[in-house]
Amino acid sequence: MQYEYERAAFIHAFIRTKQTLLKQQLEGVHEDEKEIKETFWDNVTMNFSNTEDAEETISSIRQQAELLHERERSSDVMKKQMKTLRRLANAPYFGRIDLKEEGQKQEDPIYIGLASLMNESEEEFLIYDWRAPISSVYYDAEIGPVSYNAPAGKIEADLVGKRQYVFRRGQLKAMFDTSLAIGDERLKDALSDQASTSMKTIVSTIQKEQNKAIRNEKNRFLIVQGVAGSGKTSVAMQRAAYLLFRHREQLDAQQLILFSPNELFSNYVSTVLPELGEENMTQQTLKGYLYKRLGKKFEVENHFEQLEFMLSNETTERYRTRKRSIELKSSPLFKHYLDDYLAELEIDGVLFKDLRFKGSTIVKKTDIQTYFYCLDHSITLQNRLKLTAEWLLKELAKQEGKERSSDWVEQERELADKETLMQTYHQVDGKQLNSDTFDLEEQQEKLLAKRIAKAAFKPLQRLVRSFSFLDSDAMYEQFLLSDRHKKIDGFSEVALFTVHELGEGRMPYEDATPYLYLLDQLKGLQVDRSIKHVFIDEAQDYSSFQLMYLQMLYPRARFTIVGDYSQSLNHQFGTAAELLAGIGLPKESTYIEFKKSYRSTKPIMSFSRELLPEPKKVEPFDRDGKQPTIVQAANQVTVIKPMVEFIESSQDEGYQTIAILTKTAEEAKKAHATLSEWLTIQLVTEDHHEYDTGIVVLPIYLAKGIEFDSVLVFNASDQQFHTEQERFHLYTACTRAMHELALFSVGAPSRFLQEIDESAYKKQTLS
Numbered sequence: 001m002q003y004e005y006e007r008a009a010f011i012h013a014f015i016r017t018k019q020t021l022l023k024q025q026l027e028g029v030h031e032d033e034k035e036i037k038e039t040f041w042d043n044v045t046m047n048f049s050n051t052e053d054a055e056e057t058i059s060s061i062r063q064q065a066e067l068l069h070e071r072e073r074s075s076d077v078m079k080k081q082m083k084t085l086r087r088l089a090n091a092p093y094f095g096r097i098d099l100k101e102e103g104q105k106q107e108d109p110i111y112i113g114l115a116s117l118m119n120e121s122e123e124e125f126l127i128y129d130w131r132a133p134i135s136s137v138y139y140d141a142e143i144g145p146v147s148y149n150a151p152a153g154k155i156e157a158d159l160v161g162k163r164q165y166v167f168r169r170g171q172l173k174a175m176f177d178t179s180l181a182i183g184d185e186r187l188k189d190a191l192s193d194q195a196s197t198s199m200k201t202i203v204s205t206i207q208k209e210q211n212k213a214i215r216n217e218k219n220r221f222l223i224v225q226g227v228a229g230s231g232k233t234s235v236a237m238q239r240a241a242y243l244l245f246r247h248r249e250q251l252d253a254q255q256l257i258l259f260s261p262n263e264l265f266s267n268y269v270s271t272v273l274p275e276l277g278e279e280n281m282t283q284q285t286l287k288g289y290l291y292k293r294l295g296k297k298f299e300v301e302n303h304f305e306q307l308e309f310m311l312s313n314e315t316t317e318r319y320r321t322r323k324r325s326i327e328l329k330s331s332p333l334f335k336h337y338l339d340d341y342l343a344e345l346e347i348d349g350v351l352f353k354d355l356r357f358k359g360s361t362i363v364k365k366t367d368i369q370t371y372f373y374c375l376d377h378s379i380t381l382q383n384r385l386k387l388t389a390e391w392l393l394k395e396l397a398k399q400e401g402k403e404r405s406s407d408w409v410e411q412e413r414e415l416a417d418k419e420t421l422m423q424t425y426h427q428v429d430g431k432q433l434n435s436d437t438f439d440l441e442e443q444q445e446k447l448l449a450k451r452i453a454k455a456a457f458k459p460l461q462r463l464v465r466s467f468s469f470l471d472s473d474a475m476y477e478q479f480l481l482s483d484r485h486k487k488i489d490g491f492s493e494v495a496l497f498t499v500h501e502l503g504e505g506r507m508p509y510e511d512a513t514p515y516l517y518l519l520d521q522l523k524g525l526q527v528d529r530s531i532k533h534v535f536i537d538e539a540q541d542y543s544s545f546q547l548m549y550l551q552m553l554y555p556r557a558r559f560t561i562v563g564d565y566s567q568s569l570n571h572q573f574g575t576a577a578e579l580l581a582g583i584g585l586p587k588e589s590t591y592i593e594f595k596k597s598y599r600s601t602k603p604i605m606s607f608s609r610e611l612l613p614e615p616k617k618v619e620p621f622d623r624d625g626k627q628p629t630i631v632q633a634a635n636q637v638t639v640i641k642p643m644v645e646f647i648e649s650s651q652d653e654g655y656q657t658i659a660i661l662t663k664t665a666e667e668a669k670k671a672h673a674t675l676s677e678w679l680t681i682q683l684v685t686e687d688h689h690e691y692d693t694g695i696v697v698l699p700i701y702l703a704k705g706i707e708f709d710s711v712l713v714f715n716a717s718d719q720q721f722h723t724e725q726e727r728f729h730l731y732t733a734c735t736r737a738m739h740e741l742a743l744f745s746v747g748a749p750s751r752f753l754q755e756i757d758e759s760a761y762k763k764q765t766l767s
C-alpha cells in the first residue's frame, strides 16, 4: 500500500514538473509568435518590378505566414496538453488492473485515467486513457482469464488484480481492491452525490453492459433500450468521447451531431465532452430543424405544443382526430402510402403553380404540367423537374426580352435615380458603340431597360431555380384526399383536419416530416454527408417516420439511438418493432438492453417501477433512501402546507435541486403562482436553455432526461393521470428523483398509484 501512496506522490510531482515545463515552452512559443507578428514585414523583401521578383516576394510572405501558422498550431497543441495535465493533476487515475500476458513471468500494472500520460522518455505509459483497448478489461472483466482487442489483434491474458482509487485535489485518499467488474461501493458513492444542473461524467464507474454499448462499432445502428436512469445519456456521451479518441485521425467533433429533446437538455449534457477533454459536438433539436425548413412558410407546431394539446383536450372530438392523425403519420405505413403516391406521380398528378409576373400569368400551371409529362417517363421525377425548370428559365428569358419595351419599364426608366443612370452611361461609354445605330443615347436607354427588366425577373428566376413553382401544398392535400385512402380507418377525417390546418398556415407537428419527405423526394433532399455519427437521445419520442427521415438526411452517418419505451410522450408513436422497421434493416443494427437503473434510490425505483405494466423489467440499484410519500388532500388549499413542508425538509437535508413537476405547462404556471407565495421558485418553460439550482417548476415532458435531488409531483390525482399514456408520464416524473420523492393528489390518487402495494410508500390523508 505504501507503494501506491509513493507512486501517487511521484505522479503528482511528475505532472507538476511537466506543467511547469510546458508553461515555459508555451511562453516561448508566444514570444516567438509575437516576434514573428512584429517583424513580419521586416523579413519580407517587397519587390514587384518584374514577374520573378513578384514571385519571390509572394514566396517570402508565404514563408513568414507558414512560420506563424506553425507556431500557432504548436501553441494550440500545448494548450490542449495543459488542459489535460490540469485534469490529471486533480485525479490522475481511478483504476488499476494487473495483467499477466501469456509467456510473461510477472504481471504488469496498468493504471487507468481520464487521459494518457507517458514517462519522461515517452516510451512507457504511466497512465492509460480509459478509452484505450486495454482499459476495456477494467470495465468488463473479473479476476481470471481475459482477452481484449488491441490494434495488433486479440490479446489473451490473466487478470490478477484490480484496484480503484479516490483522489482529492491530486492527493490519493483511498483505494479498494475488487474482484468484480466495478465494485458497487464506488458506484454507490458516486450515485449518493447530489444532482447538479449539468451532467457528470461516469468514466470511473462505467458498468460492463454500458461499456459494451460505448465501444460497440459493429453495425450502422446501435440501439439502446434502457430503463429510466440506466445511463443511456451517459453512455451516449462517453461513447462520443470514445469514438473521438479511437478515430482521432479521421474524426472531429464537428462530424458528430446530437439530437436532443429540447434546449434545456442540450445545455444539461453540454458539459460532459469538455470535461472528458473533447470538444463538444453539434447539438440539434428536431424542432429547430423543422423550423429552419418550414418556418418561413408555416407556423410550425412543435412536439410540446402538440403534447400540450393532447394532454389538455382529452374529451373533445378534435382530440380523437388528432390522436388518429398522430398514429397514422408516425408509422412506417404512412411512408408506404407516400411512396405509392410518388409512384403514381410518375404518370400523372404533379401539380404546379402559375408563373405570374406583374399580375398576369406568364406560364400557366397546366402548360408546365403538360411540359413535365411530355418528358420521357423513364426520367426520374427529380430530373424531369430540373428539365422543366430549365425550360421555364428560357421562357422567362423570352418574356423578359418582351417586357423591355413595355410601359412599366419605360416608366421605371424615367424614374431611375442619378446613380443608376450614371452607371449605365459609363457602361455604354466604355463599350464599343454598336455599329448599326451609332446612337449613344438609344443604346443607353436600351441597356437601362434591359437592366430594369432583368432585375424585375430575378425573384421569378429564383423561384424557378428553387423549384418553388411546384405546388407542394396542393400535392400534399391531393395525397391526403386521394380516394385510395378512403378505406383506411379515420383517414378521411384526418385528411380534412390537416387540409384545414395547412389552409390556415399551420403545420401540425405530425405532418412536418411527411410533408418534407414528399417535398424532398420531388426536389431532391439536401443531405449532410459530412456527419459521421448521429446520436439520438430520448428516441422513443421520435416517430418511426421521423427516424427514417433522419437516416435519409445523414446518409454517411452511423446512428446511436438511445431511449426507453416506458417514457414515451406519445404512445401513438408505435412499438419497438415499428421503430426498428423505420430505422432500416435489423441486420444493420445492434440492439442492447439496459435493465439496471442507477439514478434513484432503491425505495424510489422499487415504487416507480410498479407504475409499469411489467415492473420486473426494471432492476433498482441497491442504494438506501427514504420511501416515497403519497399525500392525498381534499382540496387545493389543504395540499399547499404539506407541499411547502416537503420542500423545506428537502432543503434541510441539503438538497439543492428540487423540482415540482406538473402534467402540463399550463399547470406549471398555476403551481408557480400558488407556491411562489411561500417559496422562491423558478418557472421553467420551453424557451429556457438552463435552470438554476434551487426550486424549479416545470412540466414532466420538459424534465425528460434530467434529474433532481428531490421531486414533488404537483397533482398526481386520478383525474390528471388515468390514461395509459399518462401512466408513462407519471413514471417519467417519479424517475427524475435521485434521493426523495413525494406525490400530492387533490382527490383520489391516480389509479396507477392505487394499484401499488402500500408497503412501497408512506401514505398521508388530509381532510
Ligand SMILES: Nc1ncnc2c1ncn2[C@@H]1O[C@H](COP(=O)(O)OP(=O)(O)OP(=O)(O)O)[C@@H](O)[C@H]1O
Pocket (backbone or CB within 6 Å): 187, 190, 191, 200, 201, 202, 205, 206, 207, 210, 226, 227, 228, 229, 230, 231, 232, 233, 234, 235, 564, 567, 598, 599, 704, 705, 706, 707, 735
Ligand atoms: N456507471 C455509472 N456510474 C456512475 N453513475 C452512473 C452510471 N450510470 C448511470 N449513472 C448515473 O445515473 C443517472 C442516470 O443516468 P442517465 O441520465 O445517463 O440515464 P438515462 O438512462 O439516460 O435516464 P433517463 O432515461 O431517465 O433519462 C445519472 O446521474 C448518471 O450519472
